[in-house]
Amino acid sequence: MASSSVSREEVERAAGLRRELEHHLYRYHVLDDPEIPDAEYDRLYDELVALEEVRPELRTADSPTQRVGAPPSERFSKVPHLTPMGSLEKVTSQEGLEKWVHDVRKRLASEEPLGYVTEPKIDGSAVSLVYEEGRFVRGATRGDGQRGEDVTANLRTIPAIPLALRAVEGSPPPALLEVRGEVYFPISAFNRLNERLLAAGSKLAPNPRNAAAGSLRQLDPGVTASRGLSIWVYGLGYREGVELETQWGVLEWLRERGFRTNPFAERHDSVEAVARVCAEWERRRIELDYEIDGIVIKVDLLAQQGRLGALHERPRWARAYKWAPMTAQTRLLKIHIRVGRTGNLNPWAQLEPVEVGGVTVKTATLHNEDDINRKDIREGDAVIVQRAGDVIPQVVGPVLPHAPKTEPFRMPERCPLCATPIVKPEGEVMHRCPNPRCESRGLETLINWVGAAMDIEGVGEQLVRRLWREGLVTSLPALYRLTPEQLAALEGYGEISAAKAIEAIRRSQERPFFRVLYGLSIPDVGWVTAQNLARHLGSIDGLMAAGQEEILEVEGIGPERAEAIVEWFSDEENRRLVEELRALGLRLEAGEAEQPVEGPLSGRAYAITGTLERFSRDEAAAALEARGAKVAAGVSGKTTALFAGESPGASKLAQAERAGVPILAEADLLELLRG
Ligand code: IVH
Numbered sequence: 046m047a048s049s050s051v052s053r054e055e056v057e058r059a060a061g062l063r064r065e066l067e068h069h070l071y072r073y074h075v076l077d078d079p080e081i082p083d084a085e086y087d088r089l090y091d092e093l094v095a096l097e098e099v100r101p102e103l104r105t106a107d108s109p110t111q112r113v114g115a116p117p118s119e120r121f122s123k124v125p126h127l128t129p130m131g132s133l134e135k136v137t138s139q140e141g142l143e144k145w146v147h148d149v150r151k152r153l154a155s156e157e158p159l160g161y162v163t164e165p166k167i168d169g170s171a172v173s174l175v176y177e178e179g180r181f182v183r184g185a186t187r188g189d190g191q192r193g194e195d196v197t198a199n200l201r202t203i204p205a206i207p208l209a210l211r212a213v214e215g216s217p218p219p220a221l222l223e224v225r226g227e228v229y230f231p232i233s234a235f236n237r238l239n240e241r242l243l244a245a246g247s248k249l250a251p252n253p254r255n256a257a258a259g260s261l262r263q264l265d266p267g268v269t270a271s272r273g274l275s276i277w278v279y280g281l282g283y284r285e286g287v288e289l290e291t292q293w294g295v296l297e298w299l300r301e302r303g304f305r306t307n308p309f310a311e312r313h314d315s316v317e318a319v320a321r322v323c324a325e326w327e328r329r330r331i332e333l334d335y336e337i338d339g340i341v342i343k344v345d346l347l348a349q350q351g352r353l354g355a356l357h358e359r360p361r362w363a364r365a366y367k368w369a370p371m372t373a374q375t376r377l378l379k380i381h382i383r384v385g386r387t388g389n390l391n392p393w394a395q396l397e398p399v400e401v402g403g404v405t406v407k408t409a410t411l412h413n414e415d416d417i418n419r420k421d422i423r424e425g426d427a428v429i430v431q432r433a434g435d436v437i438p439q440v441v442g443p444v445l446p447h448a449p450k451t452e453p454f455r456m457p458e459r460c461p462l463c464a465t466p467i468v469k470p471e472g473e474v475m476h477r478c479p480n481p482r483c484e485s486r487g488l489e490t491l492i493n494w495v496g497a498a499m500d501i502e503g504v505g506e507q508l509v510r511r512l513w514r515e516g517l518v519t520s521l522p523a524l525y526r527l528t529p530e531q532l533a534a535l536e537g538y539g540e541i542s543a544a545k546a547i548e549a550i551r552r553s554q555e556r557p558f559f560r561v562l563y564g565l566s567i568p569d570v571g572w573v574t575a576q577n578l579a580r581h582l583g584s585i586d587g588l589m590a591a592g593q594e595e596i597l598e599v600e601g602i603g604p605e606r607a608e609a610i611v612e613w614f615s616d617e618e619n620r621r622l623v624e625e626l627r628a629l630g631l632r633l634e635a636g637e638a639e640q641p642v643e644g645p646l647s648g649r650a651y652a653i654t655g656t657l658e659r660f661s662r663d664e665a666a667a668a669l670e671a672r673g674a675k676v677a678a679g680v681s682g683k684t685t686a687l688f689a690g691e692s693p694g695a696s697k698l699a700q701a702e703r704a705g706v707p708i709l710a711e712a713d714l715l716e717l718l719r720g
Contacts, residue, residue, distance in 0.1 A: 179218025223282030646672025
């Protein structure tokens with residue numbers, strides 16, 4: 046037992062630990078720049094917990110140990126906001142934006158200079174944080190704008206929310222202050238939550254916004270704490286004795302006092318620059334680990350804001366430039382199988398058409414049988430569909446447990462096209478049709494050739510399917526023998542568009558060797574392996590002359606893959622194909638395109654496995670290579686890190702573990718590319 050009176054050392058130690066711990070929380074969660082390892086933080090934290098246990102009188106309300114620990118409540122009480130929490134009028138186009146600026150100009154004196162601040166519009170849950178004499182005393186949801194729910198205990202568990210304002214010399218904390226911000230669910234944490242819900246057989250969270258709002262309204266703060274929420278703070282409500290002139294100044298003021306303000310806020314003096322930002326972030330939003338659904342544009346000068354005022358609690362001095370959401374709910378009508386160009390069986394979902402991110406989505410990928418069954422996706426389910434960038438939409442999972450009568454999904458036992466029995470090699474996730482002459486292979490090879498491999502403008506999947514059906518093009522060389530007249534004879538083609546397409550096909554003969562190699566659809570030779578083979582062996586002749594031994598020396602190629610390559614080239618028909626392509630003048634020798642690029646990631650080597658959410662593996666590899674990194678098809682002791690997406694390959698994970706190579710998530714990859 047402790048002695049009766051608290052010693053001075055104990056008082057000082059407790060205060061010192063509190064200060065240190067809050068400082069490290071700030072470094073980690075606000076600045077994203079920790080100074081000490083997690084284990085060291087935990088050691089300090091445990092010391093404070095132990096000290097407070099022996100000396101409960103040392104436990105202060107703003108002790109970091111008191112962030113979690115409030116007992117679950119029965120319900121939330123309502124609290125009035127000191128100033129109302131309004132909402133934003135939206136615009137959805139550049140014209141809308143210009144019209145708003147025109148309106149603002151009309152209300153202000155015409156020649157007055159006008160500056161703007163743009164901020165990402167965080168798709169989370171709005172909160173108001175009240176600080177008295179610099180201490181966090183109350184936090185509430187927006188509610189009806191006048192009164193919100195008191196979620197103080199839950200907000201205290203969010204480590205990015207300071208329990209006390211940081212001291213700024215010569216500027217004592219205001220007696221009373223309202224800070225406004227958006228609590229959000231990081232996408233990485235959201236995916237982890239859905240993994241957990243899936244494992245528990247519970248209903249999935251449809252999107253990070255709902256999940257953030259739901260987590261904030263948990264009756265048990267312990268649950269909120271476990272969710273990993275964060276906050277971006279963007280403004281002030283009621284304040285006493287805070288003199289500021291601009292929104293930009295408000296953001297700086299908040300940052301200095303320990304709040305997390307978004308690093309992508311910018312200041313502009315023309316509406317054109319604002320429009321550029323809105324367009325830029327619509328493209329770039331997938332890079333972020335949080336969802337944004339638009340850009341908020343604010344008139345920078347607070348005096349001008351005051352003169353513009355608000356209409357029905359919607360400020361005239363701000364607009365939300367909004368984009369369409371990236372997730373939606375719909376019904377999965379049927380699961381189909383597509384046999385890919387190397388024989389893999391790829392399941393895909395036929396959906397009831399739904400708008401996602403401004404595009405009507407009718408189909409989505411389903412990775413493989415294991416993944417479908419792990420998520421328990423069945424025909425007839427209401428499902429959540431997600432789109433990211435230009436990547437094919439994905440089915441995240443069912444909204445509710447499936448209707449009782451539908452059967453779990455099973456891969457067919459025979460190829461749906463050629464009826465050959467399907468195989469599934471040990472340790473792999475994909476089923477495949479082993480028949481090299483399966484009809485699908487030729488067509489899918491052509492589709493991949495005009496798209497990912499050769500990127501032939503104006504010649505896409507639809508056209509290739511038509512040419513295949515008409516019997517005009519049923520092999521790669523036949524594509525190069527197609528005449529403008531044949532194309533112009535197809536319905537919907539005029540002479541000009543036919544000539545253009547033929548010209549684009551002709552130009553594709555100039556594409557680098559590794560693209561040709563990739564386009565041949567040799568099993569397991571993806572974009573990265575094709576590049577490595579081209580670089581290492583120099584030409585198709587070098588590759589054909591190389592034995593298994595020599596191919597094995599190429600980065601990332603194991604015995605099975607080497608054998609498959611040798612086997613492919615030993616097939617008479619494949620050799621004939623190569624010779625025909627040579628005669629047509631395609632490039633079969635490595636050149637400049639195969640040389641590595643110098644950049645910030647030079648000297649590093651990465652590997653990628655599984656399905657990424659935000660881009661295809663080829664796109665990710667290209668982005669890493671453009672920064673100088675090497676991307677290998679396999680993992681070795683030289684690999685810097687392995688990025689693992691959904692349904693990662695078991696052998697790559699095992700190799701990484703054996704070689705002590707760190708296995709990182711897609712979020713880490715995005716961070717690396719951003720940095
Ligand atoms: S300013 C008078 N700035 O968008 C309202 N709002 O309808 C002024 N939001 O849920 C709001 N990011 O919480 C502002 N950088 C940002 C924001 C932002 C997200 C949310 C806000 C509210 C909605 C506005």
